[in-house]
Amino acid sequence: MKSAERDAFKSDALVAHHFWNTAGGSELLSASVALAFSLIGYMPTLVSVSKIDDLVIKKSFGIDLSSFPRTHAAISINSFGLMMRILLRREINKVIKSTDPEFLFVDSPFYDGNKVRKNGIKVIEYIHFPIEAYFMSLNDRKINLNGDPYIKENYNGIIGSLYFSMFGKISSKFKRENPFDSAHLVLVNSEYVAKIVSSIYSQKPKVLNPPIPPNNINPSELKDFSSRENSIVLLGRFSREKRYHWVIENIVPKVVNEVGDSKFYFVGYSKGRRSASYVNELVSILNKLNISYSFDIRKNARVYLLENLDKEIVNEVLRRSKVLLHATINEHWGISIAEGMSFGLPVVIHKSGGLWSDLALAGKSGVGYENAEEAIQEIVKLINDEKTWRHYSSMSLRRSDDLRIEKFVQRFNEYIKKM
Incomplete structure (x- = not known):
């Protein structure tokens, strides 16, 4: 939006996110916040670095942002x-110079808290993960993140590690200092992240779990145990930190040996050279x-690599499968896991991160593992044991019901009222 266009509207709330052109967890969260603001009586203005793609958000999550004003820079460096x-x-x-909003919602540490607060704006910072923690000394953050597999897999190799290191040096000059001094309300996505934030700043943020996309399946359309394939689905973008390579090398051969008709669906978003590689x-x-x-779900194969599928086909894969496996270590939150749980899929996830603390509820709502042998054992048991499958299927449905968009809006509104 040009500066002249900015002057033509008055915004009640700015929702700032750097990139709205993909179907990731942070995009779902920001879109849900914009929707929540509108439902509780505030007009949101979307703030972005690159042009906002309404179609991607609507197609992926079922949230229509097209009626909301927006502003963005003419920059797109997706890689x-x-x-x-x-x-x-x-x-x-730039935006706060030409608008008079009551709120600023931002899911990044890169804002000038003092400047925004001087304008009388109430600041809400949402922390998916305090990325500054990776560049702090162990003494400062009081929690050991050295060699964190999530970062190690995501920024592997010489170029990746150099890029991450360079980002750390540059980012320190532009980020806010203490979020509790810069923002009026600090929110995080999970108890796991809340613990890390508390260890750094000695103050505990509020936990607001992201919602499940509102365009999810109707529970009445779900299949029971006997109507499902002996298949395992992994849902998430094609990226190294998802550890699909580890699953193929360590899990697939042994599960196939135990369950002769089993198959694996790797379903995810893929875009750009990095994903293709x-x-x-x-x-x-x-x-x-x-x-x-096979790359084609209609063909007969043991493993399916399914890229950029339409939502309807993804839903069908989730509906026909028996187990949802997730291999990422220390993931902060997982919209794919929450979504899979809403299909009645028992989840088998690594005992780490926000998925274990807030989705699996440390074993109450999902099954955990620490190594390949444990993962294989749990997968095979869920495929073969109907009683165990039914128990964890019902627990998945119960947990996912609490993550519906309606409850997210209600909780968000409660926080807003207290500000």
Whole structure:
């Protein structure tokens, strides 16, 4: 939006997110916040570094942002998402000069808290993960993140590690200092992240779990145990931190040996050279292990690599499968896991991160593992034991029901009222 266009509206709430053109967890969260503001009586203005793609958000999550005003810089450096976060600070400063909002919601540490507060704006900072923690000394953050597998897998290799290190040096000049001094309300996505934030700043944030996309399946359409395939589904973008390579190498052969008719669906978003390179790596591993695979769900194979599927086809895969496996370590939150649970899928996840603390509820609502042998054992048991499957299926449905968009809006409104 040009500056002249900005002058033409008065915004009640700014919702600032650096990139609205993909179907990730942070995009779902920001879109849900914009929707929540509108439902409780505030007109949200979307703030972005790059142009906002309403169609991607609506198609992926069922949230229509097209009626909301927005402003964005004419910048798009998709391959450098970390750097785009830093640029969000500049865009926020530009917008508050020409608008008079009551609220600023931002899911990034890159904003000038003092400047925003001086304008009488109430600041809500949502922390998916305090990325500054990776660049602090152990003494400062009081929790050991050295060698964190999530970062190690995501920014592996010389170029990746150099990029992450460079981001750390540059970002320190543009981020706010203490979020509790800069924002009136600090929210996080899970108890896992709340613990890390508390260890750094000695204050506890409020936990607001992201919702399940409102365009999810009707529970009445779910299949029971006997109507499902002996299939395992992994849901998430094609990226190294999802550890699909680890699953193919360590899980697939042994599960197939135990359950002869089992199959694996790897379903995810894939875009750009980085994703394409990772898919090629997976194909190379499958060929080396002589495991049949296909990119077409209609063909007969042991493993399916399913990229950028329409929502209806993703829903069908989730509906027909028996187990949802997640291999990422220390993931902060997982919209794919929450979504899979709403299909009545028992979840098998690593005992780490926000997924274990807030989705599996440390074993109450899902099954956990620490190594490949434990994961295999739990998968095979869920496929073969109907009683165990029914128990965890019902627990998944119960947990996912508490993550519906209506409850998210209600909780968000409660926090707003207290500000």
